[in-house]
Amino acid sequence: MREFTAEYLGATREGMWADSREALQPLCLERCERALDVGAGTGELTRVLREESSGEVVAVDADADLLTHVSGSIAVGDACRLSFADNSVDLAVCQALLVNLPDPGRVVREFARVASERTAVIEPDNSAVTIDSTVEAEGALARRARERYLAGVSTDASLGAAQELFGEAGLSSVEVRDYDHERVIAPPYSERALTAAKRKTTGKSIASDRETMLVGDTTPEEYDALRQAWRKVGRAAVKQMQDNEYRRREVVPFYVTVGSVM
Numbered sequence: 001m002r003e004f005t006a007e008y009l010g011a012t013r014e015g016m017w018a019d020s021r022e023a024l025q026p027l028c029l030e031r032c033e034r035a036l037d038v039g040a041g042t043g044e045l046t047r048v049l050r051e052e053s054s055g056e057v058v059a060v061d062a063d064a065d066l067l068t069h070v071s072g073s074i075a076v077g078d079a080c081r082l083s084f085a086d087n088s089v090d091l092a093v094c095q096a097l098l099v100n101l102p103d104p105g106r107v108v109r110e111f112a113r114v115a116s117e118r119t120a121v122i123e124p125d126n127s128a129v130t131i132d133s134t135v136e137a138e139g140a141l142a143r144r145a146r147e148r149y150l151a152g153v154s155t156d157a158s159l160g161a162a163q164e165l166f167g168e169a170g171l172s173s174v175e176v177r178d179y180d181h182e183r184v185i186a187p188p189y190s191e192r193a194l195t196a197a198k199r200k201t202t203g204k205s206i207a208s209d210r211e212t213m214l215v216g217d218t219t220p221e222e223y224d225a226l227r228q229a230w231r232k233v234g235r236a237a238v239k240q241m242q243d244n245e246y247r248r249r250e251v252v253p254f255y256v257t258v259g260s261v262m
């Protein structure tokens with residue numbers, strides 16, 4: 001299982017669901033008395049669910065350390081074997097969990113078992129992420145690095161909409177909505193944005209993906225060239241930030257798939 005840090009989750013989910021929650025409407029959160037957010041991590045989605053529901057929202061994750069960042073109801077557990085009885089919650093939901101698991105269908109079936117009303121999964125299509133940047137080479141380089149990384153990943157990182165898995169789990173009235181998570185870096189720069197750009201100049205941010213890239217079709221030489229180009233883009237970004245000229249817009253397409261248990 002890929003490990004996630006609280007810092008990474010805080011950065012990648014920044015601003016998510018702050019602009020619009022229309023895609024969450026089919027979850028009927030206002031009618032939920034008890035919901036599970038499975039693979040909750042640091043509770044980025046849990047907090048949104050709790051704002052929209054007056055019922056209990058339990059954050060479940062296999063990583064007990066990440067759950068220390070979540071207040072309220074939490075449970076350490078495996079999404080494939082939830083320690084909740086059949087039909088014991090109204091809704092079971094996850095965000096960016098299935099793209100990291102080898103058998104996402106098993107998790108959807110487990111959600112359908114514990115939920116009495118609805119099941120929902122919010123998953124990105126990581127192959128369709130776009131980046132526009134004032135550093136000319138950044139968008140194309142990020143795309144190349146992403147392609148290299150995805151070639152070495154053993155899970156379906158571009159899952160997006162999950163109608164098929166829902167059908168196989170016997171869920172009905174399946175509805176899919178899309179939500180683009182947009183992250184913009186522009187002046188005045190946040191501490192987080194400045195740190196991320198500086199980190200890029202060291203090559204550390206891409207180094208954590210090296211092993212996965214080499215599992216795919218990337219050679220060590222190609223990885224080294226990619227890392228050098230990455231550091232160069234980082235230096236250009238830091239320079240533009242010093243002049244208040246750097247702007248970057250990243251869009252990650254997410255899909256919300258919701259189905260009825262009955």
Ligand SMILES: C[S@@+](CC[C@H](N)C(=O)[O-])C[C@H]1O[C@@H](n2cnc3c(N)ncnc32)[C@H](O)[C@@H]1O
Pocket residue numbers: 001004009013038039040041042043044045060061062063066077078079080094095096097100101
């Ligand atoms: C990409 S993070 C998403 C976290 C959170 N849902 C969010 O959107 O910020 C994936 C999370 O799934 C958790 N996870 C991975 N495999 C799991 C499993 N089998 N059971 C429960 N949690 C799991 C990880 O610990 C991590 O917190």
